Amino acid sequence: MNARNVRNIVLMRPINSIIEFKQIIGRGTRLFEGKDYFTIYDFVRAHEHFNDPE
Numbered sequence: 001m002n003a004r005n006v007r008n009i010v011l012m013r014p015i016n017s018i019i020e021f022k023q024i025i026g027r028g029t030r031l032f033e034g035k036d037y038f039t040i041y042d043f044v045r046a047h048e049h050f051n052d053p054e
Contacts, residue, residue: 004030004031004032006028006030007028007038008039009024009025009028009040009041011040011043013044018050021049
């Protein structure tokens, strides 16, 4: 599915794979006319499990 107009990403479960984490966050980075930003709501602090310099 190509959902380019995603504006909110909500993390509600632990993510144990950096690949899955990047795929989920990557959905928000897709370009769409009129979309200038997207927001990540990380209720499970998933970002703390990955130290990715990219």
